[in-house]
Amino acid sequence: MKGPLFYSKILLFGEYGIIKDSKGLSIPYNFFKGALKSEDTLSANAQESNDSLRNYYTYLENLQRSEPGLISFKLDSLKQDVEKGMYFDSSIPQGYGIGSSGALVAAIYDKYAINKITVLENLTREKLLKLKEIFGKMESFFHGKSSGLDPLNSYLSLPILINSRDNIESTSIPSQNLNGKGAVFLLDSGIIGETAPMVQIFMEKMKQEGFRNVLKDQFIKHTDACVEDFVSGNVKSLFGNLKQLSNVVLDHFKPMIPKEFHKLWKQGIETNDYYLKLCGSGGGGYILGFTEDLEKARIALKDHHLEVVYNF
Template sequence: MSPAKLLLFGEYSVLHGSAALAFPYERFSGELVLPGSMSDPDPAWVDSNRSLQELFDYLTTGERIGQSEQILNLERFRSELGEKLFFLSTIPANYGVGSSGSLVASLYRRFGHKNETSPEDLRKRFALIESFFHSTSSGTDPLVCYLNRPVCIRAGSVTTPDITLEELRKHIKINLIDSGTPGQTKTGVSGFTINRQTDPNRADLYESEYIPLVNQVINNIIGKEFETLYSDIQRISTLQLQLFKELFTPDILNKAQACLSDSSGVIKLCGSGGGGYYLHFKPVAG
């Protein structure tokens, strides 16, 4: 089983040089399954098998096939697709908690050539596979799901910090808010990229304030320095409402703005936004 993940900090900015910090989230999980003698296949299994076939076609098209052959046993993958392989998952799709990351991790766990030498090598392999689902992938989500450990991407290197989500929750409350609608990662990434390139003020705020603050929060968490954590997350939320306003659904946008004014917590993106889950933080009493 491959767990879901929570990318707490670094969404979007990790693609432009910031650090990112993600944790496995075992409330949800998924695995690749052969139906075997199951007599009444669920329509969702058929859809999943079709999606896996599309992923296989993507990986074996053009220049990608050479790289894919180095990563996966494609013949076995093809064979099991013919046996109606599907992804059995409790992870909500397009909700920002790593449904595609868990699938990629499960795919590599089942078909991968296990000759990688480092987490960074794994991340590069996962980025290629996950690019089928997203216009751009850092490979971080599948890495978290595969290792089932916290992962930090910082200065181009991958580390597995000595802190768990449970330990972090002793210092700050972390919950998910359901927007009620799935998000669209490709649309979010593309829209953000266009806005960043065409709006100089937004680009400057992003580079000069947002990225350094994300790095600071991640460094403090890894260093287990929590004194300014909540106030820093408040600032991140404020900046996200300026930089990524279009990635908040109308209802969540209203809630996020209200939270900042009435001190009822802090809301920020969970993954790519545009729907799905959002993260809600509150200070721990006492």
């Protein structure tokens, strides 16, 4: 891969909650990455990406026209590069909840935005919110409404702490303890998830008062506590809150959990060997796992491949 690399991300906490102003914590995940490339002869995958970029060019042209105060692009350069066979060369799996479209958006902004906000500047809250707004509009092309957080994370390659909708900051998280027994891991559901239908289910559920109360009094409460525990390194409290959060998701977000994983999800809560939670919007893709004892979790989940993201 040539050119600047843009990495995948993992929203550790905050899926769905951030729509309703919960806290959130998103970290870059350098295992998967993508970069813009050009070639004369394109493979089938590269051709598909190139075709998608043609449509994206039209979308950005319309965005610039409708919101001239928000963003300007070097549209001529973008058009020429797409016609010359530019595509997004990416190892980030699509539909897995780890920001495949976010990395592409970050790459396009980095190369073609005029007067772009750069990572080297003093990133004030205003600049971060501006970037998030721009990225939200740019990413809407891929799956309807977007918060803009995935591209922001990919662009900055820094952990992002979401305190509320209008209060975000880059943050540091405790250094990994590579010899520690605890871990955050990814579990491959083997199913491609689609964001839009899952968000639709969530929005339908939000029409019920009972669900809104659960979201506010349980889901957001435990999400906020998990974010605070993780950032401050309070592992004992973190796992107490994770168990509660995993339970709430199993009880109230079942449609977002692939059926084959309902039993495993419950087993984790009952044995305390691991706790599972949604990674992104759910419905497939990756499932996030947390364990205080990775070996125990590996044995309990022996039929599944665990990809370790972070060690406690």
